Amino acid sequence: MRADFLPFSPPSIGEEEIEEVIDTLRSDWITTGPKVKRFEQEFANFLGAPTALAVNSATSAMRVGLATLGVGAGDEVITTPMTFCSTAHVIEHAGARPVLVDVRPDTLTIDPALVERAVTARTKALLPVHLYGHPCDMAALLDIARRHNLHILEDAAHALPARYGGRLIGSPVVTDHQLPVKTLTAFSFYATKNMTTAEGGMLTGDPDLIEQARLWALHGMSHDAYKRYSAEGSWCYEVVLPGYKCNMADIEASLGLQQLKKLPGFQTRRREIVARYHAAFGALPEVETPTEHAEVESAWQLYSLRLNLNRLTIHRAQFIEELKALNIGASVHFIPIHLHPYYANKYGYQPDDFPVAYREYMRLVSLPLHPRLSDQDVTDVIEAVTGLVEKYRKG
Numbered sequence: 001m002r003a004d005f006l007p008f009s010p011p012s013i014g015e016e017e018i019e020e021v022i023d024t025l026r027s028d029w030i031t032t033g034p035k036v037k038r039f040e041q042e043f044a045n046f047l048g049a050p051t052a053l054a055v056n057s058a059t060s061a062m063r064v065g066l067a068t069l070g071v072g073a074g075d076e077v078i079t080t081p082m083t084f085c086s087t088a089h090v091i092e093h094a095g096a097r098p099v100l101v102d103v104r105p106d107t108l109t110i111d112p113a114l115v116e117r118a119v120t121a122r123t124k125a126l127l128p129v130h131l132y133g134h135p136c137d138m139a140a141l142l143d144i145a146r147r148h149n150l151h152i153l154e155d156a157a158h159a160l161p162a163r164y165g166g167r168l169i170g171s172p173v174v175t176d177h178q179l180p181v182k183t184l185t186a187f188s189f190y191a192t193k194n195m196t197t198a199e200g201g202m203l204t205g206d207p208d209l210i211e212q213a214r215l216w217a218l219h220g221m222s223h224d225a226y227k228r229y230s231a232e233g234s235w236c237y238e239v240v241l242p243g244y245k246c247n248m249a250d251i252e253a254s255l256g257l258q259q260l261k262k263l264p265g266f267q268t269r270r271r272e273i274v275a276r277y278h279a280a281f282g283a284l285p286e287v288e289t290p291t292e293h294a295e296v297e298s299a300w301q302l303y304s305l306r307l308n309l310n311r312l313t314i315h316r317a318q319f320i321e322e323l324k325a326l327n328i329g330a331s332v333h334f335i336p337i338h339l340h341p342y343y344a345n346k347y348g349y350q351p352d353d354f355p356v357a358y359r360e361y362m363r364l365v366s367l368p369l370h371p372r373l374s375d376q377d378v379t380d381v382i383e384a385v386t387g388l389v390e391k392y393r394k395g
């Protein structure tokens with residue numbers, strides 16, 4: 001057993017990030033200004049996105065995204081129970097109704113066949129989640145969106161960088177501009193994500209949509225502070241809508257500029273670790289390894305193993321406790337939305353209403369997966385998991 005605790009997902013911050021933040025702190029501009037602008041441009045270039053808007057979280061990116069798509073009271077937005085709570089919260093914040101549909105058993109991403117059945121006259125948008133970094137079945141979702149005149153807001157908090165049919169998530173979904181389908185994509189730079197700004201997020205999409213989103217993200221003001229207070233600026237501005245306050249600061253963008261440069265290297269390391277986990281756990285009938293479809297490239301935000309509980313004498317919670325006792329940090333992604341009291345009470349959900357999400361949730365264990373894991377750390381995780389499986393396998 002390893003001597004020290006292996007944290008589940010610490011950030012990978014180096015001297016470059018520290019220097020860049022200090023440079024910002026020594027400058028005369030610390031909030032939204034030149035570094036945010038550069039970060040937005042470099043991020044859009046990296047993905048091949050038309051435009052990008054930096055905000056203070058993916059939650060804000062989605063909130064602003066829904067406002068931009070005109071989602072409001074009386075509307076329905078179809079999403080998945082297998083996600084972080086804020087995916088559903090932003091729909092509530094908009095005054096709309098989150099309509100949950102169950103997930104596919106293989107990838108745990110939203111099941112397009114069930115989406116089709118959940119569409120009503122009130123449905124305004126789809127909010128698919130690229131869970132663990134594995135893109136959803138976007139061709140099927142886009143087909144549904146076109147036939148029913150729906151918009152698409154992608155929760156890509158895990159999907160940086162991920163590819164669907166060769167295209168990077170965040171680059172244009174609709175290339176022939178078949179109106180009225182509008183698409184926006186939200187990314188997260190939370191501390192545990194594939195790259196971080198401590199807190200932060202990005203919304204990508206067509207320039208006209210991002211221009212509108214920019215208003216929603218900063219008080220609905222026609223000029224941001226940099227345009228007002230810098231030498232080339234003017235004191236005059238107009239408020240054109242009751243916007244939120246969720247802009248990114250240059251201090252955060254400083255982290256982002258350096259993290260973005262390192263992202264390809266981070267991904268190479270993530271894939272090496274995934275390959276070792278696959279090789280080690282693929283041979284154990286007591287567990288199931290996560291899949292990656294041929295037409296996609298996962299961002300591998302998380303490595304979520306599934307326990308075959310009928311072959312083990314131990315439950316998931318105990319499994320995680322035992323891993324912890326062996327100094328390995330593990331977690332569960334996610335407790336499905338419909339099991340949380342707020343949603344269960346408001347909409348009267350029962351656990352079995354989304355049987356795939358519920359059944360799979362009961363056997364999920366996320367293992368450490370981040371670029372700072374050494375080869376020895378990976379060996380320690382493999383030995384701990386394998387050891388537990390051997391100890392608790394059924395006769």
Ligand SMILES: *Cc1c(COP(=O)(O)O)cnc(C)c1O
Binds near residue numbers: 059084086087189
């Ligand atoms: C992390 C996460 C979010 C929220 O991201 P923030 O940047 O913390 O707001 C949303 N959806 C999913 C699937 C996430 O994992």
